Amino acid sequence: MPKRATLRDVAAAAGVSPTTASFVLNDTPGQTIPEATRSRVHAAAAELAYVPHGVARALREGSSRVVLLDTADIPHGPSLEAFTAGLSSTLAEHGHTLLVHPAAGGDLARTIADVRPRAVIDLGTLYGPDATGTADGGWSTGLAAHTSRQIEHLATLGHRVIAFAIPEDPKAHRLAELRLRHAAEAAEAQGARLVPLALPSDDDQARAAAAALLRDHPDVTAAACYDDTLALRLLVAMHHEGRSAPDDLAVIGFDGGQAPAPWLTRLTTVTIDATEYGRRAAFAALGIDPGPRPSPVSQVTDGDTA
Amino acid sequence: MPKRATLRDVAAAAGVSPTTASFVLNDTPGQTIPEATRSRVHAAAAELAYVPHGVARALREGSSRVVLLDTADIPHGPSLEAFTAGLSSTLAEHGHTLLVHPAAGGDLARTIADVRPRAVIDLGTLYGPDATGTADGGWSTGLAAHTSRQIEHLATLGHRVIAFAIPEDPKAHRLAELRLRHAAEAAEAQGARLVPLALPSDDDQARAAAAALLRDHPDVTAAACYDDTLALRLLVAMHHEGRSAPDDLAVIGFDGGQAPAPWLTRLTTVTIDATEYGRRAAFAALGIDPGPRPSPVSQVTDGDTA
DNA sequence: ACACGTCACTAAATCGGTTCAGTGGGCCTA
């Protein structure tokens, strides 16, 4: 296999020094290079299929053109996927590369020492109670808006006492707590009351939890769920108890699309366009002004359950 | 913030040259260094919290201690997650780091030039028709074994004409084709016949596809599915057609756990322990002998649908 | 007493870029 061409090779082929070649290829400001030379260098680079050696560049510049995304304990869902896609493609447009640090078995500090990324986007921390909330392109604050939308929809339908269903899975804990806080605020703003409901992943236990809710809080008329999977789980539990949505309890999901095809019924859910958040997170990571802020896009898709 | 300590700092603190410090910290073979010096260097490194600069090391060594995983179009599922976890932690044990290249909006060639990884594990290619099949720790050939298990289970129950349901989603196309091939081989070995069934994600279309199968192939008595999500989709479609499992059609899933809690019924499915494949893929990537090969672990979990 | 080997350690080159500090040469101005 032919060895990669280096800057030195390109410079030699163009008949200039590596310095000049670097100036041309990077459009270094403050350098006056005649068009004739420029095109010679570009031609040579194209001819040799020159690709800059990211590692060498990173060593000199102090950090690589890589942005690290640590999804930590965040559950996968359609919105996280869209977020990642928006993030990745926007970074690429600006000459950077997104890499994802795997949640399991990875040591973030080690990875940072290995790669020296330009920025690290740590969703786990962003969802924590002490989040600064700027580096994620508004993603975590947008979450508040989307959660509000979920609660508002139920309030608009006349519900005054609303359950908020979260998974018991400890992996989702941080995000669940955050969502719960946002939901409580939204409920208060709507003059409604929120009742937390932790739903275990075990079928029978989930059924028991749902039964307990309906028994102990007869005034609850609706449930907003952490995500669509949890909404389905709640519907299943209700079914086993001989209850159905929306008559016994209106049910609304979140982050639509994660669950497989609905069963017998179309779930009412909130879908989020997270691509824009990814775009903005990219700008934040690179320290570029993202421009005027479009309002976060989320949409209630009506089904049969609310 | 205090700047990172470099090898030079450690060497100075220990009263030796950077060369010696490097020899000590890397246990370079063929060097005789007295214990007194060794401990001085180690003490200095600990004191200064020295962490080697991965980028500088990568420049010198020609490649970084990073392994890149490109999941390409592979759909997420529990087994992929386990695979990643096994891969990542095993690599970490050997001083390496796993990074995931995002499928959407990422340019693999660029990323490779940026990071110069020691190895790239490209599941998309491995699933392709021209796969060499060694770099993944047996993952893709293991897939064949697991698929066989799925078909064998149905054959053991007496089924002779078996549908194999795959999603229409083009993202899953490669893997679906591969699974289908394996399934056909397994069926032939069992003296059974396989009928492919493409199931669209749209509810109504899926229903139509299921109806067409039952009408056009009345001899089909069982369906093996691409994954659990697809199995659920099939169950839903059947329900809408007034059919149920296993009486009208036995249904078995794959890669159990991906779907949310089953609805009214417990899905029979094949679960895979993919962690071991991840471990072996790590060894393959690093060029280490993985040791004796344990048989691939997969397990049929009986439910009500087969 | 001299060659030879081992020990403990180091100077300097190297990886492939970026960037600081120049350096001639031509042109314009006082």
Add this chain to the structure above:
DNA sequence: TAGGCCCACTGAACCGATTTAGTGACGTGT
């Protein structure tokens, strides 16, 4: 015609590790 400025370009330092090729000191065998 001397001084200054801009143009077009280059040499060399630098980032932080690894690794090659030594170097002096000391011990041993003959």
